[in-house]
Amino acid sequence: MRIAVDGPVGSGKTTVALKLAQKLGFDFLSTGLMYRYVGLLAECKCKGVENLECLQRLVKGLDFQLQGDRLLVCGESIGSEVRSERAGELASKVAVLPEVRRVLTEHQRRLSKGRNIVIEGRDIGTVVLPDAEVKIFLVATAEERAKRKYEEMKAAGLEVSYEEILKQIKERDQRDATREIAPLKPADDACIVDTTGKSVDQVVEEILRLLEERRVG
Numbered sequence: 001m002r003i004a005v006d007g008p009v010g011s012g013k014t015t016v017a018l019k020l021a022q023k024l025g026f027d028f029l030s031t032g033l034m035y036r037y038v039g040l041l042a043e044c045k046c047k048g049v050e051n052l053e054c055l056q057r058l059v060k061g062l063d064f065q066l067q068g069d070r071l072l073v074c075g076e077s078i079g080s081e082v083r084s085e086r087a088g089e090l091a092s093k094v095a096v097l098p099e100v101r102r103v104l105t106e107h108q109r110r111l112s113k114g115r116n117i118v119i120e121g122r123d124i125g126t127v128v129l130p131d132a133e134v135k136i137f138l139v140a141t142a143e144e145r146a147k148r149k150y151e152e153m154k155a156a157g158l159e160v161s162y163e164e165i166l167k168q169i170k171e172r173d174q175r176d177a178t179r180e181i182a183p184l185k186p187a188d189d190a191c192i193v194d195t196t197g198k199s200v201d202q203v204v205e206e207i208l209r210l211l212e213e214r215r216v217g
């Protein structure tokens, strides 16, 4: 069974999808990590995300593998630097490039083949696995998502402004939802789950209930 979990930045996708995979004993793939990795690589090897020729060469040489919930690239675990805000920004920029999307989509399809897996991203239910057995689309208000990010960053000891985070979230939503290829949107047959005001456990329980209803139905 393949469970696709999509949604905008800060909707809780990664935390919810990982917990769901653990509860079900499924493998887990966060496709955002791949875009983040390519974004950082573009900055360090191609001096930015604008050098398309360099980027295309670079992305073609990548070899991703999945061990349980661990994503490996060329045999090595992806480091924690991909989780930075900077990596998120760069990811959103390389994610508009057709060749990057084409190559990463191929990897995502290959990695999810023949597995029980929870796979999370922006376009899993619409483009990567339109035939996924279950599709979940998480939503939450921009204000709630900004509040979560703000609290997370403050807890990590970072000096941040709530207003600035809210602005960045709105900009990222706009870029992800209006890009030409694979824009962020729910698949027609996705279950929309609103996470506003809910804990991770509550959302996971809600999804498990949905799965149970489906199984019974």
Ligand code: DC
Pocket: 009, 031, 032, 033, 035, 036, 088, 091, 092, 095, 120, 121, 122, 123, 124, 172, 176
């Ligand atoms: O989910 P995330 O914050 O790790 O994703 C970082 C960026 O990568 C996000 O702004 C959009 C892009 N992305 C994408 O376009 N398609 C995906 N399947 C996953 C991420």
